Amino acid sequence: MRRAVIAFTAFLGGLIFLLAGPAHAGPADCQGLRGTLKLQGQPVNGAKIAVTTESGQPVKEVTSNAQGAWDVQVDQIGKYRVTLDVSTLPQNSEVRGGNNVRTPTVYEGNCSTVLFALQPKAAAGQPPADTGQTTFWEQAAQLTFEGLNLGLIIALAALGLSLIYGTTGLTNFAHGELITLGAVIAYTFNVGFGIQLIPAAILAVIVSGGLGYAQDRLFWGQLRKRGTGVIAMMIISIGVAILLRNLIQFFFGAQNENFSDYNTQAGIVVGPISAAPKNFWAMGIELAVLIVVGLALMKTRTGKAARAVSDNPALAASSGINVDRVIRIIWTFGAAIAALAGIMLGVSQSLKFTMGQDILLLIFAGVTLGGLGTAFGALVGSLVVGVFIQVSTLWIPPELKSVGALAVLIIVLLFRPQGILGRRERIG
Amino acid sequence: GGDTATQTSPSAAPASSAPASKGDGTLTLGTLLPQTGSLAFLGPPEFAGVDLALKEINEAGGVLGKPVVKHDTDSGDTTTNIASQSVDKLLAQNADAIIGAASSSVSESVIDKITGAGAIHFSPANTSDAFTTIADKGLYFRTSPPDKLQGRVLGDLVVADGNDTVGIMAMQDSYGTGLADQVAKTVADGGGEVVARVDYDPKAADFSADIAKIKAENPKGIVLIGFEETAKVVQELVKQGLPASKHKWYMVDGNTSNTNYVDMPKGTLDGVKGTIPGAAAPEEFQKKLLGVNPDLEDFSYAPESYDAANLIALGAEAAKSDAGVDIAAKLMEVSKGGEKCNNFKQCVDLLKAGKDIDYDGVSGPVEFNEAGDPAVATIGIYQYGSDNKYATKALEYRTGNIAG
Amino acid sequence: MDWLTILTTTVHAAIGWETVVYGLAAIGVNIHFGYTGLLNFGQSAFMAVAGYGMAVTVVFLNLPFWIGILVGLAAAAVLALLMGIPTLKLRADYLAIVTIAAAEIIRLIFRSVYFKDIFGGSDGRRGFNGDFYAMNPYPAGHYGIGPFGFDERTMWFLTVGWAVVLLSCVVVYLLMKSPWGRVLKAIREDEDAVRALGKNVFSYKLQSLTLGGIIGCFGGFLYGLYNGAVQPDVFGTEMTFFAYTIVILGGAARVFGPVVGAMIFWVLFVFVGNTLAELVANGYIPFMTTIQVGPIRYALVGLGFILLLVLRPQGIFGDKREIAIDAR
Amino acid sequence: MRDDTMTDSLKAKAQAAFKDLARDPGVPKPDPILVVDNVVRRFGGLTAVDVNHVEIQRGSITALIGPNGAGKTTFFNQLTGFDTADSGTWRFNERAMNGVPAHKVARYGMVRTFQLTKALSRLTVLENMRLGAQKQRGESFWRALVPGFWRGQEEEITERAEELLVRFKLDAKRDDFAGSLSGGQRKLLEMARALMVQPELVMLDEPMAGVNPALTQSLLGHVKDLREQGMTVLFVEHDMDMVRDISDWVIVMAQGAVIAEGPPSTIMSDERVIDAYLGAHHDAPLSEGELEAQLHEAEAELEAEIEEETQK
Amino acid sequence: MNAVPESQAAITDRTAHLEGAAEALLRCDELIAGYLPGVNILNGSDLYVKEGELIGIIGPNGAGKSTLLKAMFGLVNIRSGTVLLKGENITNMKAHTLVARGVGYVPQTNNVFPSLTIEENLEMGAFQVPGKFKERFEFVAELFPALKERRKQRAGSLSGGERQMVAMARALMTEPSVLLLDEPSAGLSPKLQDLVFIQAQQINKAGVTVIMVEQNARRCLQICHRGYVLDQGRNAYTGTGKQLANDPKVIELYLGTLAKA
């Protein structure tokens, strides 16, 4: 990382010598070639430049002026060869990359700019000037960090999904919209009412929890009462997703938005990683919530009751568990956690009405990879998905990064059909 | 579109004879413009342009003696199937010409359907090179210049600013990759080096890995080609330590927006340059647009949309028919060679007087070549200020031939 | 208000290309999910490989249309094997996720820059339906009564499309009445029991996946032929979701369920959308702009499905008793 | 009821084969249909099955008994390919069967039922039955398309299914969904369906648990019929009356291993078996007096305990 | 089954029921209930239990015994008829509220939480009285020592009999005043079957009212005070345990002669 820092300083200090043409130097009726030679920000005077046609017919030779600028007007449009005479450059300087020939094209009524970037010659034995590039390992570190960042958000979202799935057996395709909704509510408090983001987020999580409660009370609970099957509910959730998503779009619009706080926060450099302070905070919060909820599910009475309800609601009722109440608690928490995930996603990326839908598949992948219905499975699976997505871009084009993660999902399930932390059912 | 392409592909030949025109006396226009999706921010100016033109046309007495009818539909973006349904609806409403779509990809997905039905497909904003050679039965037109020109101007701008190392972040579609190719070529010719090029998926959940790839090469100039998702890219650039204050950023028509970045911290985009096809729209024209839609913030492609509607109307007058095929046959004629005029009233009066006209629009001289592309066009270079908005007055306009 | 357009587009939607294409996709899903209990959420992948198989063969390899169809069919069959062999041993809900993932992988590969030369990146492929329309026996003109009717191209398309749909229905009817279909239904209920009775569950699942995939694949062909283009993003998860919705609307494990479901689906979709657009355009809904019609239409459609499914969870043809059994 | 003398004579014939056998676990049988060697299955630290050697006599009715958790069901799972044994080999009709997938096991003629029943809920009872039949022509994809190929066979199958349903008192339910059956009816269906396969060896896992005693009794006659038809029956059961009534040979498992074998009469008096499994009251239901005594005993214990508690 | 048999046990008739039910702890009157729309499984069943009684219900498979228990416990929707507990109308009341009123229930099938450990299963049994868990756990662990050893094993991996133990133990975790048992002895080894019957009797002696459905009918009739024979959703016979066990008609139709011994 030190190298990267040095690189920037170097860049700023103009250690690299440039030669640039002004954006609009020539007259409007310019037709030809032009450029400006600069070394360490200083114009280079008296460098010789020869222009020939593509086939080598000399056209004109010019010398750069006091501003470092040169200019060749031509009559014929087409391709030309421009050669910089390196011997006329100041001592100890060279063309970056070593190539001193350019082959630009001149178009009718336009001037094309030709650039020769100059830099001081590296003294013999000294390493070449630092270009500020990052090494493989620095990239890997950065990507791992990004992977954890993404993975934790997915995990949080997955936790909400997994809670609801675990308790009610509902594969909720509208979970993405719960995520979006949380973010949009926080946005409304934050941008609409001008509340600082942290209290706005807390409010939004509470409101979303309430909405989750209401959703079960008024909708899913009623369906359960009517004996609607889980598959039918899954399909209904697709309808809910379409409804919510488009309502959100109606009110929120189709564009990307950002919270008014922590928006486009400048990165800070920590070791090999460059990240915004908000990322670190978000990851801390996410991890804390995940662990607390996971433990609560394993250890508390309501947590166990939730798992009992998931196994067998009738038997749970027979044991004295108020099934509806447990499910409502889970819905409340599930929606609240989904909202938090949405807010975190909004903080780390930006808000859009499809933000939840866009990561839904990754959430499902995380939940499934970890083992359906297990809270810690969701965490593990999501982290694997997140890290894999980002780190795989070291080898595959970023546009295909999801392919890598999804392929891992399939491969892992081939060998562990019950997911990483899932358990096999017994037969017989 | 090139009729040549139709002929070289034998399999398409039997279908290439456009179905019989179904002129019914009323010129019916359909719009297929982004109300939703990743170009939604460009919907309002485009709709406004068409609306304004229509208002003027109908005030001037309509076409063929009847008021022009218009139906608005949404083009969505490529991730939805909206465009296809919209086209079905428009065709069911007997649209003679369809104005849209904005995105080249969306247009590509419906062009066969529209031209197959014998209607004109007229885009005010498609800049992808693909349309120059597409098989379109001679029914595809556009008022926006193919990206050859924009790519050239942008590439030259990047080089002229002294960026010897350049990174390109391009949205992965026909527009994005085509434009990126053109920029990359120009930059390389001019002496710069494209050290990193990432074609990204605009639907990606985040762009950290893509930016990491750019960062790895630490380029001096960074060209951002995309639509609305560029806002996310910008955030990621800032986060990973490649802000506009240290690197030079360049944008294009798909993301040079006055609405998408305003909520970012002051100065985030300070000094960023962007190119948008189209000449300076006269103040007066912008005022008229605001009369149609007072909420407009961007004006991109409003002139092109306005010109598209006018040209179709003039074509119909010239052909004395409202059938798509007939209009298409006259469009080239009304766009060049003849007595110059620059609004519908003026032109239609000349036509009625039996004169050959040359419509010069707000977006430029609009002279169609054989492919239905404008032959000459202007690209404006804009610059952002510290308020993250660009001045609607360009730094500079460059006019050039598309060909060459 | 342009009631006529609303009416004609709605009537057209009931028998139009969407109904054909999505109906076929849903017939396939019905075989997978309705009869066999396979939660295959990758139906769009079958349609995609079919559409692309045909498009790439015609456009990229310059081979004739019929070869394109064969390539598409082969691609769908190969996909069934590739997807089935590793995944069919998974529990239902795991299978769902894995098949979504597989379909997304395929879509992402189709839209990748890396294979742009072959598949055309995110813009996909176009310009391959010439041969199909060249075979059109209908002379140019308008077919139908008054405003209801189609031009000769659409007529040709719909003739072929509905022939395929009906043929698929006949095949499904015959199969599901037979012992073969009985094995599938038994697998849906409990595969271990079926195994214990000496049936090769895996082989039947694979047959089911292939058959449903191939029927879906015709949906892919027809999509491409009608629209004249295939693009990766239309073959996304949404398409599969719609197919499932259609199956449930019509009634799972019912021969004509998917067809009727598709009709309801598209009638609702088109009617809501166009009515709303007209209402707004004519100023009956003053607080909405035309731009907001898009989302509200989808929202209403979503709401419509919810209501239909809530009010008639067994679908149009479904048996209420079947739903009551083992609700969980 | 069947003719008692006839079944009795058949029983005698079957038992003749066992007459001179030693009573040791793993004793070789004259004509074994199934030979099992060293089958081991562990779950984590728990060894659920560890069977050294066991043979099942062809044409006999063999009972497999043992305390809960002895590993009987797990043993069935290994033999029928529903679970993978950690080690071991077994041969069915001289054919090595380890690693053979479940459906092939069934096709070779070795069919099992499940203790926790597996009704095919949304198929009717009759369809459940039909599914059991083997070698159905209509089960191949192409032939299924042409009803002519399988109609005739289907009718035969249906006939057979209906006969069995009458026997199992399920005929009234023939067109109901199997998912709507009561617990006991599911057990019956499970067994009837397995018989549709017409296997050589049928392995029944607690077929009569939860079945009404009167019906059980009439079904025992049917099971004896199976033996008459040359079928071999291996069944797990906790109902000693039934074991005593129909089995020719009894194998006892405890903690995964076979601990004893023998004819029912002798095995029930085996000390180890009584200890591990039968308990004190195995041969007859508790008489009234015994019950009283038991109760008093328990009460006394309880009181003592309470006293203890209060004293503390 | 319509022929009137000659028997000691009375064919159920309403007057006898109404007489006996007057001072009952729990009574059902003319229950009609079923699962599927339009199909009644219970066709007017009557039943009463006095405080401290042990009642047995027997009958052929599919008679509706389990359905009757479920109906009383609020798990099947009652279409008409009433269920009264201590004079309070509890018809169609939710199961968990009945648990709070001291009713316990062991289902016939699906009677454990497969993904919970044995210990957690039992914890769920004591859900409404978490404070008592420790004490009661020791109690059931003594009854079924196998459970204590395996307390961390997930119930889903247990054998059939082991599950049955867990189910029984779960119901014993609370100290219910009325206990509904649906075939508690099914799948258990003879030794444990004894235990279950003795336990049922002991619990009953301790003052708990028990209603028990059993296919181990002889054993059941032996220990119960009164018994009902259910057939096709109706009470067919009723009487004391002894009467029923010795009734020739009941023997022929429901008990069989196998276990006569």
Ligand SMILES: Nc1ncnc2c1ncn2[C@@H]1O[C@H](COP(=O)(O)OP(=O)(O)OP(=O)(O)O)[C@@H](O)[C@H]1O
């Ligand atoms: N998948 C598993 N994971 C862990 N333990 C298991 C698993 N399957 C079975 N067991 C254990 O193995 C032992 C044997 O179980 P099995 O079901 O074979 O017993 P069984 O003899 O059939 O008993 P029952 O008479 O009660 O049915 C039991 O203690 C059970 O808990």
Ligand SMILES: Nc1ncnc2c1ncn2[C@@H]1O[C@H](COP(=O)(O)OP(=O)(O)OP(=O)(O)O)[C@@H](O)[C@H]1O
């Ligand atoms: N979930 C269900 N859905 C529909 N019908 C059912 C359901 N459960 C039971 N039935 C029907 O109700 C009738 C009575 O079932 P119930 O379980 O009460 O019988 P049972 O007397 O307990 O029999 P068993 O002794 O076999 O357990 C059965 O014939 C069955 O058809």
Ligand SMILES: CC(C)C[C@H](N)C(=O)O
């Ligand atoms: C509206 C514009 C940004 C569209 C873009 N020029 C394209 O062709 O895709």
Ligand SMILES: [Mg+2]
């Ligand atoms: Mg067992």
Ligand SMILES: [Mg+2]
């Ligand atoms: Mg029962």
